[in-house]
Amino acid sequence: MIVTRHSKYCQCGRKKMKQTNFPSVFLGILACCALSVIAEDRYQFFTWEITQGTISPLGVPQPGILINGQFPGPTIEAITNDNILVNVINKLDEKFLLTWSGIKQRRTSWQDGVSGTNCAIPPNSNWTYKFQTKDQVGTYTYFPSTKIHKASGGFGGFNIAQRSVIDIPYPAPDAEFTLLIGDWYTTSHKVLRRILDAGRSLPNPNALLINGQKDAAVFTGEAGKTYKFRVSNVGVATSFNLRIQGHSLKLIEVEGAHTLQESYESFDVHVGQSATFLVTLSQPTSDYTIIASSRFTDSIVLTTTATLRYAGSNTITSLSLPSGPEANDVAWSIKQARTIRLNLTANAARPNPQGSFHYGTIPVVRTLQLANSKATINGKLRYAVNGISYLNPKTPLKIADWFNISGVFDLNTIKDVPPSPGTLAKQGTSVVGFTLHDFAEIIFQNNEKFIQSWHMDGSSFYIVGYGDGVWNSDSRKTYNLVDGITRHTIQVYPNSWSAIRVSLDNKGIWNLRSAIWERRYLGQELYLRVWNDVQSVYTESNIPPNALFCGKAKHLH
Template sequence: MKQSILPSVFLGILACWGVLPVTAEDRYQYFTWEITNGTIYPLGVPQQGILINGQFPGPTVEAITNDNILVNVINKLDEKFLITWSGIKQRRTSWQDGVLGTNCPIPPKSNWTYKFQVKDQIGTYTYFPSTKIHKAAGGFGGFNVAQRSVISIPYPAPDGEFTLLIGDWYKTNHKVLRRLLDAGRSLPYPDALLINGQKDAAVFTGEAGKTYKFRVSNVGMSTSFNFRIQGHLLKIIEVEGSHTIQESYDSLDVHVGQSVTVLVTLSGSISDYIIVASSRFTDPIVLTTTATLRYSGSNSKAQIPLPSGPATNDVEWSIKQARTIRLNLTANAARPNPQGSFHYGTIPVQRTLVLANSKAIINGKLRYAVNGISHINPNTPLKLADWFNIPGVFDLNTIKDVPSPQGTPAKLGTSVIGFTLHDFAEIIFQNNENYTQSWHMDGSSFYVVGYGNGLWIPDSRKTYNLVDGMTRHTVQVYPNSWSAILVSLDNKGMWNLRSAIWPQRYLGQELYLRVWNNEQSVYTETLLPPNALFCGKAKHLPKS
């Protein structure tokens, strides 16, 4: 929908505010990131990586609720590049989402500045490249949002914190991996798991008797992992922006794209202890990586054997654990009101989507599809096409709300589903494959209300948790199973809903949610950024 032109004086005021309606006390943080190729040694041999300011992984962003973030990304690669902010909701501005449906990619030897606010958010998040297979080479990092000092936290303040970025890794160059996918072939199995870009090398040091916050994220391409610390319990306190009921676990499963935050009390004798991450659902191959939890003053190496986790292919163990992770209804979130004040289980569902993934051969090449459509990104970002009412880029009838009839061949298309602002939706992710899926939604958190085996049917709703299901932005879907979410689509924009399993996403397993109403107000959606890049059919449009 083409937007009306506001008076020039008002536009000038908005420009001064960074096109964000914020209060005077909201802090601004400015970053300049140079994106370069460089030589890295995560597995002891040299390979090409993608660095941010010379770092692999990239720098961790440490923010406070309501901070305004400005990141000037200077692309010194030989390819176009974008960064997306996983789990950062970016209220009223999908312009800053950093995916091909909302942004023109940053050309080589040029720069672009992201501007957004972490409005009413706390928690553990990440950022990573959304273009091509760049994530397989680096360019990712942690993004932590702490609460304001005036908002209480539902646990004693920790004595320190650590950020752990754990994920699978390939020795093979990302351009070679991309050529394999482009040729219609599957990727080989990853070569290793890494913790903070290292295998069996990272060290985290704390003092005996003190308690530390561990922020753990799965930044991998396709592999779930189980995380544990020798001789120590993991007390879960937060998942992707929401406080949890504080249960203690020997180990935790973390699926691709997910983040969890735990408290660990250093209650043992002064020594070294092993941190372990091992791959899940990958039998007969099991990838394992370790790090060291070191007590200050330790002169003792960690004892063997390594702490064991669940059986690699024990799906039921993982499902049972997932059901025990529940929302803390009495805790404050990033605002003074309790998290549980939103009674999602009593809200009428206005629309149900059943999204089934599938593998297909289209034009002789491997593709992945959702409800029979394998998504292709047009040269014109969907958001620009929508804003300027450019025809021929997408329509709202390409993908249906339910799977195609069995036997219908999949086809290529640009998948956009239209919603009205504030619609309350039920979305079922139906996984008909023999491997674990992971689905991520930009722009909104959702309530995970159910997991189940086999095919979802309407009677499956009887098993939903309609009281204290976790809110998160990424949900796992177990093999030949379904996962159900409820979501209030209260963030206007064009938002990416994608497989977090990167090869599947690259080959078409994604779509977009157009959340729209006809109100033209900066209080529901910010204006086109003054620095917006134009490409495709929008390339020659005037920017005013």
């Protein structure tokens, strides 16, 4: 259901102009105009029933998590500044939360939908998310944020189109397609969770899927027309490379940022990332193969396909299938990643050019060096960041912070730099404190042989560099401080580092986590507390009236 409210061009008060003193009328008109501006942002209402059902993405029945009976869940099609209300009815036999990946949730981490900000929705109850796609445009996703539910479904696309008054920096496509691509297990999330709880690593995924199907999805277009392909990695562990037989991929946007429009024969998308391409149907009428194959997987390469069908086609093209890079070719992927650059002259959700924020000239007030590591704690497998393996408290951090509930977290658990080599990891609730509007540098150091993927809620960041080995201060000489791309998820290659810079201008408590779910579930995450001592709805919304309470805050009902 969509409700759109339009202004009346500030007509209220005009008929009474001659009968009322000017100041009163003027103030009335101003008030009317203010209300009208607010009213122009439309509302979208959704009711989603979360159930467990039987699905067969690999031809064998297995349990899956459905939204309104769908797998994957419905795609939200929004416009910049839409107000989104989603009433989630939990019909599962366990608690459930959804998070909105990349949606910045301006001034309200209350709606973020992770354990640090929200109590989970109990079985046979409901909770309504309410947030605005404020000043955002691009390709995003949503997914369950707890208990590895994502491995069984519950995810979907979230696309935000620009308002009609804002130009797009490319020819308008004739139509668009949403491609949700990710790895898949035939094992249920409950079994996967028991494996991790027992202190063991997960097995390799069984397959890759495109929109919940293996080798079956079909996307139909007309010869000569150009289509927007919105592509997201909705998997739990695996990067993939995307390519289309006989067609190039013109990159136009990643996670809300318009890019320089480079064309690629194939493109890497890492766990949690999204990218948008223009594809022109310039070949003879036929069927062409869309291929996704796994990257950085040592033991086996997973591949899935879909069909790009020209309308009226009844043949399969004779063109050879395109090959992607070698599965473990890190250098190829780094080289490509460095070509993804910000289109400085393009508008985004606002009319001002994307390059008007000169991030390279802003002084850094704090640097975090975050090193991930594998650990054994109490005889079980865990993962740590700077020697701390995150432990979820029963009370959400945001609720504890708002109501000054002691004993939930402190700001001294985790340090800004990794511990000395050989230091044993321990469990703790890691929260790093920042002052609102701090400009920070964060270094992700990966000393392992596996690729990492990190996601930040609440803010987009500038990717300024990738490099081999161990980061040091001289590494800054290699930074891109002019047109680095902004996004909310960054890959960190094996035995390498990645660097970002970010303006922390969104007050709240925000999750910084591994997008690889085994690691996140076993402790590779932390939270950023962005705070100042001024309580104002202009910087942070009040706690919502429908907030759920749990843990030490349970009595606040």
